[in-house]
Amino acid sequence: MVVATDGFRPLDEKSLVDYIKATPTLCAQLGNQVDGLAVKEVGDGNLNFVYIVIGAAGSLVIKQALPYIRCIGESWPMTKERAYFETLALQEHGRVCPNHVPEVYHFDRPMSLIAMRYLKPPHxxxxxxxxxxxxxxxxxxxxxxxxxxxxxxxxxxxxxxxxxxxxxxxxxxxxxxxxxxxxxxxxxxxxxxxxxxxxxxxxxxxxxxxxxxxxxxxxxxxxxxxxxxxxxxxxxxxxxxxxxxxxxxxxxxxxxxxxxxxxxxxxxxxxxxxxxxxxxxxxxxxxxxxxxxxxxxxxxxxxxxxxxxxxxxxxxxxxxxxxxxxxxxxxxxxxxxxxxxxxxxxxxxxxxxxxxxxxxxxxxxxxxxxxxxxxxxxxxxxxxxxxxxxxxxxxxxxxxxxxxxxxxxxxxxxxxxxxxxx
Amino acid sequence: MVVATDGFRPLDEKSLVDYIKATPTLCAQLGNQVDGLAVKEVGDGNLNFVYIVIGAAGSLVIKQALPYIRCIGESWPMTKERAYFETLALQEHGRVCPNHVPEVYHFDRPMSLIAMRYLKPPHxxxxxxxxxxxxxxxxxxxxxxxxxxxxxxxxxxxxxxxxxxxxxxxxxxxxxxxxxxxxxxxxxxxxxxxxxxxxxxxxxxxxxxxxxxxxxxxxxxxxxxxxxxxxxxxxxxxxxxxxxxxxxxxxxxxxxxxxxxxxxxxxxxxxxxxxxxxxxxxxxxxxxxxxxxxxxxxxxxxxxxxxxxxxxxxxxxxxxxxxxxxxxxxxxxxxxxxxxxxxxxxxxxxxxxxxxxxxxxxxxxxxxxxxxxxxxxxxxxxxxxxxxxxxxxxxxxxxxxxxxxxxxxxxxxxxxxxxxxx
The missing domain is CATH 3.90.1200.10 (Aminoglycoside phosphotransferase (APH), C-terminal lobe)
Structure with missing residues (x-):
């Protein structure tokens, strides 16, 4: 069980929606139509939770780092500050190579949460x-x-x-x-x-x-x-x-x-x-x-x-x-x-x-x-x-x-x- | 002319004595006998001012970095923060090799001033x-x-x-x-x-x-x-x-x-x-x-x-x-x-x-x-x-x-x- 001590709460598909509704930049990204959002957890990587969020007027991806390695579990702790460096790198690499790096919409450091462009199918x-x-x-x-x-x-x-x-x-x-x-x-x-x-x-x-x-x-x-x-x-x-x-x-x-x-x-x-x-x-x-x-x-x-x-x-x-x-x-x-x-x-x-x-x-x-x-x-x-x-x-x-x-x-x-x- | 804006004052042989008298660790290093100190500027290096201070009951060296390169003058500015890194290095190297690194007695970051062991003649x-x-x-x-x-x-x-x-x-x-x-x-x-x-x-x-x-x-x-x-x-x-x-x-x-x-x-x-x-x-x-x-x-x-x-x-x-x-x-x-x-x-x-x-x-x-x-x-x-x-x-x-x-x-x-x- 991960206990919040620093403004961090691990989200799930449900609480994520509340988070989005409380975050103006994310609402704006979704065309301010945030009722009936479709949220799906798709993180098949080794480390993080990744949610695809699709609304009537926009979409985005939310990635949250938890303080351990997902594929191994809480027995292998790993700083969630990695989300900060991921954001820095996405921004810096995106600045010099925007064609091949998804745009970052929002970063919440205490929550280790990044919102970025949803790479739509057929990606x-x-x-x-x-x-x-x-x-x-x-x-x-x-x-x-x-x-x-x-x-x-x-x-x-x-x-x-x-x-x-x-x-x-x-x-x-x-x-x-x-x-x-x-x-x-x-x-x-x-x-x-x-x-x-x-x-x-x-x-x-x-x-x-x-x-x-x-x-x-x-x-x-x-x-x-x-x-x-x-x-x-x-x-x-x-x-x-x-x-x-x-x-x-x-x-x-x-x-x-x-x-x-x-x-x-x-x-x-x-x-x-x-x-x-x-x-x-x-x-x-x-x-x-x-x-x-x-x-x-x-x-x-x-x-x-x-x-x-x-x-x-x-x-x-x-x-x-x-x-x-x-x-x-x-x-x-x-x-x-x-x-x-x-x-x-x-x-x-x-x-x-x-x-x-x-x-x-x-x-x-x-x-x-x-x-x-x-x-x-x-x-x-x-x-x-x-x-x-x-x-x-x-x-x-x-x-x-x-x-x-x-x-x-x-x-x-x-x-x-x-x-x-x- | 160097103007103090950050607690920094360039010292000379005279004001250095006042500085020492106002600094308990330095007084202690000099056996608390700080009247009639002999002070001599000896910096023949390229960058800094160096004073040898000898009292009746102790001695030390004071090194002050000025915000330019001494041998060239104010036309070649150089951060006086170098004194901070010099101190860190003297301390770190001194810890692992005390026989060949002089001891640091005192460091004043705003003044970019280091007091250290006087390496006596015949050094x-x-x-x-x-x-x-x-x-x-x-x-x-x-x-x-x-x-x-x-x-x-x-x-x-x-x-x-x-x-x-x-x-x-x-x-x-x-x-x-x-x-x-x-x-x-x-x-x-x-x-x-x-x-x-x-x-x-x-x-x-x-x-x-x-x-x-x-x-x-x-x-x-x-x-x-x-x-x-x-x-x-x-x-x-x-x-x-x-x-x-x-x-x-x-x-x-x-x-x-x-x-x-x-x-x-x-x-x-x-x-x-x-x-x-x-x-x-x-x-x-x-x-x-x-x-x-x-x-x-x-x-x-x-x-x-x-x-x-x-x-x-x-x-x-x-x-x-x-x-x-x-x-x-x-x-x-x-x-x-x-x-x-x-x-x-x-x-x-x-x-x-x-x-x-x-x-x-x-x-x-x-x-x-x-x-x-x-x-x-x-x-x-x-x-x-x-x-x-x-x-x-x-x-x-x-x-x-x-x-x-x-x-x-x-x-x-x-x-x-x-x-x-x-």
Whole structure:
């Protein structure tokens, strides 16, 4: 039982309506027609309660953070202040990339409650679309746009160090969510932990091999240090395919409650790594009617295009703003086209290797850590699921350890395509 | 003219006495005998006013930060809040390394005034001792002790990420001092700047070559990013040989007003780089009575020993505290001696290359940037001074660009010894 001590009350579908009626901005958003609102709780994420509210003259989504992790329960407490950082991130990312971030209408800090735009049907969670085998022709373009803008405009390529340090300090407050990532991504999978699980008994030896792989553990420690120490940009912090809602022509990024100033590669890796997980899951979803071969190729093309378009747009933002306030490469020093090109090449090479490393770490933790992905979980046949998971795990381990030998995303895609069937 | 608006008054030798008499902790420190105090302003640094106060029954030093940079004047404003961060750093570093950090007696934030232990004669500034050719047999041991303790105990090898993020956020407030470093170390020397100077006309071409060296500028940008983004430990931030007071058996580190959570290699590099500058300056101080050859070898031995002892002690602190709260390498994961050894080896190799890079950057900026070092400045003959400076500059440029090919400090020392006379 959660007891209110600080103005906080957990809402339900009924009390939410009273809350809305008492809140003028929300009434206005609903066209001031708040009788007979349809309210539906739809939070299928791991952490929060999410309500869709539909009235006669408007709609919205209400998200409330409770002081524990929903999917585990009150035994794993988690600050509800995460709603504050989620709001900050939605606003900051929405400012630089409004096309792919839902608008925030209202934030109530004591209640840890955010009201935002309702992403109407046919919007669905991207992960579900990938499981269903649906192609999204604009996905690579939209996601590269989102990542290029949110990462570039919150980095020292655009900000002065004064603005940067102020923002870094603020997001240091989101430490509990960072600690959750540190534990479930960078620690638990590499040791015996009560939270870990995997498709047993098939992957028992594989999980053990992860815990016994010294080389892997050394690489993971380097990535963890980067995650904990490097304030490169305001990252989403949890940019997997379950944090993205899509239609054929809309892509919306939600749920940035893990946002903080961290390494850009963490967001890039999360998205690319989860696409690659979706690729490896396809064999488990193939049936007589659809062998998923064409869809697998679409996923790989999307993976490739995402990085290539991201790189292109990130560099063009850099070129466009090179005379601005950004202090990483002042134009007074990096004053020749060939020098700027050299700087960009070095920057993108480092970012690429970070993205591959973080992406691989995110893949591994989804197979032998606490939180799995529906891509695999929805494969009912455990031995088939284990087959898909093992292929993904083996690839991710190789990628984490050998990421520095890849120079282009095409080389990564080729490596995936060359994996033989077991 | 500085006008008080916030409880701040700049003191002078006379008003300081009234301040002391009105401050019980200071009176107590002086044994409550505050008549006939001898007060002497001795601030020969670039930034602040420093008073030595000696009474019949006690002594202390008072340091007051003014809202501009002393050596430049009111035309270069600089927050006096730096005194707050200096105090925090003195206290935090003093807690983990009391033998090499003077005790803080009193801090007055509105007045930006710190009272601390008076480091009595024969304490002198290390830089002056190096110019005079004095050997300090314990210097390497003391400085490696100071750096190992202050850096280890404020890093994620010892701290939880909760403690770390809280401290990182606080020191983000010291942004103005960080910005000063960013400008004078990582930017100005690589472009035309009104503040730059060098031994002209001798080094005109050398200064120009620094501004035209693309490879150097790419490397400097990487180091600058690390300086701005990587919160690895609470670093002193200005650990040159002018921030250290010594006798034959005491080594005291002062003036950490540039302190913030940054890359450890910045402190290590500052100290090692300034020793190497002292080495290259010796030829300018040689005379018939003393060719300084033996002293040059002592400086190199001290440089070598400092790194080697630092590495040894840092690793032994790591071993000692491996079961503690540090979250970078939890013992539950890094659970075998050979794995921990591998982790330490990788960590120290990265730190070594950071130290060489930052050290080289600090050398370069002292020759072609705004703030020079007395080691060279005290060489009256400009052509002789330019000769020494050029050798140091050439070595530093090579080191910055090729630092990754050095595996041990011995290799660096050998490279210095192999530089031919021009």
């Amino acid at each position: 669905i969670i991207l992960r579900k679309g990938l499981i269903a085998g649906i192609e999204y022709p604009l996905l690579a373009q939209h996601m590269s746009d989102y990542m290029a803008k949110t990462l570039f405009f919150t980095s020292l390529l655009y900000h002065s160090t004064s603005e940067h340090k102020r923002a870094v300090a603020e997001f240091c407050g989101n430490v509990e969510l960072c600690r959750l990532t540190e534990q479930v991504v960078f620690s638990d999978p590499y040791k015996v932990s009560q939270y870990n699980r995997w498709t047993s008994p098939y992957l028992d030896r594989d999980a053990e091999a992860v815990r016994d792989d010294d080389c892997l553990k050394i690489e993971v420690a380097e990535l963890k240090s980067k995650f904990c120490e490097r304030a490169q940009a305001l990252i989403h912090g949890d940019l997997h395919t379950g944090s993205i809602m899509v239609t054929s022509d809309s892509t919306q990024v939600i749920d940035p409650e893990f946002a903080f100033y961290g390494p850009m590669g963490f967001d890039l890796g999360a998205f690319l790594g989860n696409l690659i997980l979706a690729f490896f899951a396809q064999d488990g979803h193939a049936d007589k009617g659809n062998d998923r071969q064409a869809y697998k190729q679409w996923i790989l093309r999307t993976t490739e295009e995402t990085w290539n378009l991201f790189q292109k747009q990130f560099i063009s933002l850099w070129d466009e703003h090179k005379d601005g306030n950004g202090e990483a490469y002042p134009v007074s020093i990096y004053n020749k086209p060939e020098l700027q090109l050299l700087a960009q090449k070095r920057y993108m090479a480092n970012l690429f290797h970070d993205a591959l490393g973080f992406g691989a770490a995110k893949m591994i933790r989804r197979i032998v850590g606490v939180a799995h992905v529906e891509d695999f979980e929805s494969i009912a046949d455990a031995s088939k699921r284990a087959y898909c998971e093992r292929r993904a795990l083996d690839f991710a381990k190789m990628l984490l350890k050998e990421r520095r030998r890849f120079q282009t995303i095409n080389e990564v895609i080729s490596a995936i395509q060359e994996i033989p069937a077991f | 002198i500034i290390l830089r002056k001792g190096l110019i005079a050719g004095i050997e300090y047999p314990l210097l390497a041991q003391h400085m490696s002790d100071y750096m190992a303790k202050t850096l280890f105990f404020t890093s994620l090898l010892y701290h939880s990420t909760s403690e770390h993020k809280r401290a990182v956020a606080e020191f983000c407030g010291n942004v103005e001092l960080c910005r000063l470093t960013e400008q004078v170390v990582f930017s100005d020397p690589y472009k035309v700047s009104q503040y730059n100077r060098w031994t002209s006309p001798y080094l005109d071409r050398d200064a120009e070559a620094v501004r035209d060296d693309d490879c150097l500028k790419i490397e400097v940008a990487e180091l600058k990013s690390k300086f701005c983004e990587r919160a690895q430990a609470l670093i002193h931030g200005d650990l040159h040989t002018g921030s250290i007071m010594v006798t034959s058996d005491s080594t005291q580190v002062i003036d950490p007003e540039f302190a913030f959570y940054g890359p450890m290699g910045f402190d290590l590099g500052a100290f090692l780089g300034n020793l190497i500058l002292a080495f290259f300056a010796q030829d300018g101080h040689a005379d018939k009575g003393n060719d300084r050859q033996a002293y040059k070898q002592w400086i190199l031995r001290t440089t070598e020993e400092t790194w080697n002892l630092f590495q040894k002690q840092f690793i032994s602190l790591w071993d000692e505290h491996k079961d503690g709260n540090g979250e970078a390498y939890p013992v539950s994961i890094y659970n075998k001696p050979e794995l921990q050894l591998l982790a330490q080896k990788r960590y120290m190799a990265n730190l070594f290359h950071d130290a060489l890079g930052f050290g080289a950057a600090k050398m370069i900026r002292r020759i072609v940037g705004v703030a020079h070092v007395e080691d060279f400045e005290s060489i009256a003959d400009a052509s002789k001074r330019a000769y020494c400076e050029r050798r140091a500059l050439d070595f530093a440029k090579m080191l910055l660009k090729e630092r990754r090919r050095f595996q041990t400090i011995n290799e660096v020392i050998s490279a210095i010894q192999e530089i031919p006379a021009f």
